[in-house]
Amino acid sequence: MIIVTAGHVDHGKTALLRAITGQDADRLPEEKRRGMTIDLGYAYWPQPDGRTIGFIDVPGHEKFLANMLSGTGGVDHALLVVACDDGIMAQTREHLQLLRLSGQPALSVALSKADRVSPARVNEVRQQLAVLLSTLGWQTPTFFSTDVQDAASIAALKQHLAALTPAPREAGRRFRLAVDRVFTVKGSGVVVTGTALSGEVRTGDSLWLTGCGNAVRVRGLHAQNHPVDTARGGQRVALNLAGDIDKTAIARGDWLLDSPPPEPVHRVLVSLTALQPLQSWQSVQIHHAARRLTGRVSPLADGLAELALDEPLWLADNDALILRDPGAKQTLAGCRVLQLFSPARGKRQPTFLHWLTMLAAQRDDDAAIVSLTLARGPQRLSTLGWARQLTPPQLDALLIPLAPLRAGDWLLGAPLAERWQQQILETLAQWHERHPDERGVGRARLCRMTLPAQPEALVLALIDSLLASQALINSRGLLHLPGFMVQFDAQEQALWQRVDGWLDDQAWWVRDVAQALAVEESVMRALLRKAARLGHLTAIVNDRYYRSARVQIFADLIRERDREGAATIAADFRDRLGIGRKLAVQILEFFDRSGFTRRRGNAHLLRDSGLFQA
Numbered sequence: 001m002i003i004v005t006a007g008h009v010d011h012g013k014t015a016l017l018r019a020i021t022g023q024d025a026d027r028l029p030e031e032k033r034r035g036m037t038i039d040l041g042y043a044y045w046p047q048p049d050g051r052t053i054g055f056i057d058v059p060g061h062e063k064f065l066a067n068m069l070s071g072t073g074g075v076d077h078a079l080l081v082v083a084c085d086d087g088i089m090a091q092t093r094e095h096l097q098l099l100r101l102s103g104q105p106a107l108s109v110a111l112s113k114a115d116r117v118s119p120a121r122v123n124e125v126r127q128q129l130a131v132l133l134s135t136l137g138w139q140t141p142t143f144f145s146t147d148v149q150d151a152a153s154i155a156a157l158k159q160h161l162a163a164l165t166p167a168p169r170e171a172g173r174r175f176r177l178a179v180d181r182v183f184t185v186k187g188s189g190v191v192v193t194g195t196a197l198s199g200e201v202r203t204g205d206s207l208w209l210t211g212c213g214n215a216v217r218v219r220g221l222h223a224q225n226h227p228v229d230t231a232r233g234g235q236r237v238a239l240n241l242a243g244d245i246d247k248t249a250i251a252r253g254d255w256l257l258d259s260p261p262p263e264p265v266h267r268v269l270v271s272l273t274a275l276q277p278l279q280s281w282q283s284v285q286i287h288h289a290a291r292r293l294t295g296r297v298s299p300l301a302d303g304l305a306e307l308a309l310d311e312p313l314w315l316a317d318n319d320a321l322i323l324r325d326p327g328a329k330q331t332l333a334g335c336r337v338l339q340l341f342s343p344a345r346g347k348r349q350p351t352f353l354h355w356l357t358m359l360a361a362q363r364d365d366d367a368a369i370v371s372l373t374l375a376r377g378p379q380r381l382s383t384l385g386w387a388r389q390l391t392p393p394q395l396d397a398l399l400i401p402l403a404p405l406r407a408g409d410w411l412l413g414a415p416l417a418e419r420w421q422q423q424i425l426e427t428l429a430q431w432h433e434r435h436p437d438e439r440g441v442g443r444a445r446l447c448r449m450t451l452p453a454q455p456e457a458l459v460l461a462l463i464d465s466l467l468a469s470q471a472l473i474n475s476r477g478l479l480h481l482p483g484f485m486v487q488f489d490a491q492e493q494a495l496w497q498r499v500d501g502w503l504d505d506q507a508w509w510v511r512d513v514a515q516a517l518a519v520e521e522s523v524m525r526a527l528l529r530k531a532a533r534l535g536h537l538t539a540i541v542n543d544r545y546y547r548s549a550r551v552q553i554f555a556d557l558i559r560e561r562d563r564e565g566a567a568t569i570a571a572d573f574r575d576r577l578g579i580g581r582k583l584a585v586q587i588l589e590f591f592d593r594s595g596f597t598r599r600r601g602n603a604h605l606l607r608d609s610g611l612f613q614a
Helices: 013-021 029-034 062-070 090-101 119-136 151-162 350-361 366-376 381-388 392-399 414-434 443-450 456-468 490-502 510-516 521-533 548-563 570-577 581-594
Strands: 002-006 041-046 052-057 077-083 106-112 142-145 176-185 189-198 200-202 206-209 214-223 226-228 230-232 236-242 255-257 265-274 282-288 291-301 304-313 320-324 331-339 405-407 410-412 473-475 478-480 537-541 544-547 597-600 603-606
Touching (some): 013 041, 013 052, 013 106, 013 151, 077 090, 077 119, 090 320, 090 331, 119 142, 142 151, 214 230, 304 350, 331 350, 366 392, 366 414, 381 392, 405 456, 443 456, 490 521, 521 544, 537 581, 548 570, 548 581, 548 603, 570 581, 581 603
Parallel strands (some): 106 142
Antiparallel strands (some): 041 052, 176 189, 176 255, 214 226, 265 331, 282 291, 473 478
């Protein structure tokens, strides 16, 4: 359980925490000297049942709002502290706005310094706060009048806080922690602390530290200020790290992650809650977890925007971001991540904006988001898992009812896969119409013809699926539609019958066949090429043909030599076939080109032979 304080400077947040926990959250010498919180402070309150409630004390001064924002991520509850003598002040409103924009945790209100004013003033401040909180979305906060010197008033608040229950943390999430402190401990080494947003980590685990870009090992763990073997989301965690790291290379805003993320984000699409109108590409300060950087915002439509970041961020879906003006004088908007990588084109198309609006409406529903994302186009499994911060088993469980097509790391939604398969079939049908004399096309060429801009692995998987269902046919390495055949027309058929009856088992040049049958050479060349596509003939070199059955006999002779443990050489082949050496070489080189054999010196070896491997 983690509770964050909120409230204007000098309204007594740190003093109230000291009265509740007995600990002083101000840890810096400058804070002691100036009597106000400058950076995040921490206090822990052990409970009789073994739980420990952690408090994050944030600065109330406007100069330190960036530090305040570093402490608001991943908390379960907020304790708003308002001094009764001052009432609602500037940072009271500012802190409430920031809490609302960063997730709107449940809220309790401590009316501090109640001893300094009359009961009527306490009631007046309570009523003013009730109106303000209702306007901001907190309808039924619990109020407590407190005086740090009055044990009874503190006891009532403590009883209330002790009875709070943390927000449920979803199972199946990856471990993710934003570093907000780093220091060294003598004899132990580097220690980092932060609020774990999700997942679990155990002593001995390997994590990825983004600032160093290295894997580190968890040597030791503290959660809620106690040594533990396992820590989880919703806890304040300190991790003693081992590995090739140096304290100076780690900074506030770095991340500890369960595995290396795909890549950082430079442009991101977000849902937007603006507190005032924003201009296109307006410069802003961007706050994310414990990190602050600059960038620009471009509104796309009502409640939607694109952020261009001056430095990359390790973002995930649904992450909260706060936008402030460049001078850090006022808060401009709150954002929620919708889409990690902004497309280069088409962001303002109505269909795309409608899809983003649906994402925003379903942002907490993993199954709905995964389904909507797959409907847009191909997705990488690794990127989708990272974006939703889902462990591989959890993501696999979500994908089962969706039944997407998988090809390596790629995913394609089932409805889109069906449309693409139909597109493949239609493209091939059109190709058959334009090329009736061609038996088909190769797999890679069909990919380029149909879906050239899409991942080839996915398109090949779609083709494999069509082959398995016999919607496509593979004939000797060429793909065609069922029932499609290259055929002679009537005139070609008549000429082929003359050629077929005249040819013997010898090798024939096109020009010789044309001369013998008194046919124009170009006509004969076209006919014999088509006969080769139909499988009747095989060209061992350009314009020289054997009957395909004869070539099969030659292949069997090579296999026979292989079974005898011998390679095939041109001289032996010439003698066995009773042909000239030049023709024997042409036949063997044909087998080399087709991949049936491979030449080694003067020998031609069967590719799947043990001789070839030797």
